Amino acid sequence: VSESLLSLEGVSRVYGEEVPVHALRDVWLDIRAGEFLSIIGPSGSGKSTMLGLLGVLDLPTSGSIRILGTEVNTLPDAQRSRLRGDAIGFVFQQFHLVPHLTSLGNVETALLYRDLSRRERRRRSMEALERVDLVQRADHRPIQMSGGEQQRTAIARAIVTEPLVVLADEPTGALDTENAANVMEIFAGLRSSERAVCIVTHDLSVAGATERRISMLDGEIVLDEVQVPAT
16 A cells, blocks of 8 residues: 555644534545545535645644645744745745746756755756646746646645645636646656645546546535546
């Protein structure tokens, strides 16, 4: 059985005190190395809250978040941030690229706080661009790139740190059908014996391209199924 990379154990998230809103209720989820999975649900189903907790951007009201078996929600802030930076790579619907930097420069920003020489930083960043088939655009700025190329730059930035889990939030939401299909193909190729890829979406065709689909409704997991990915 492959290693558990990231898990939620009996996690609940409640917002507000006077009128509490239960965004997540007693959720158990285990993400293992090699998995390509999606979390799908309508607006208000709790999937964004789930993403925030999986990415350790938010903390649960009750329950535990574990990375490689270590409970992270009880760690001091600095330690938790460091662990998040090492373990998780984020890709968002909006690309969040720095406009005046090239594609390569944007990827390098993820390594600025690592103890690396400039040369090594550049080498790793070019390698990440190679994995998303974008080396030919390395010296282009965002304004000179298509939406698909900008998203691939954002994916390269997410994987250059060699994270255990890539978490993507509606990563095809701003793309046309062809670019969306290309991006999903890239995501499928990113998981490895050490890494999982998890996509949060409301789009059935995106969820259908993954091998495990987790359906959410009203803050709970209502279905967790293995499927043959549609191509």
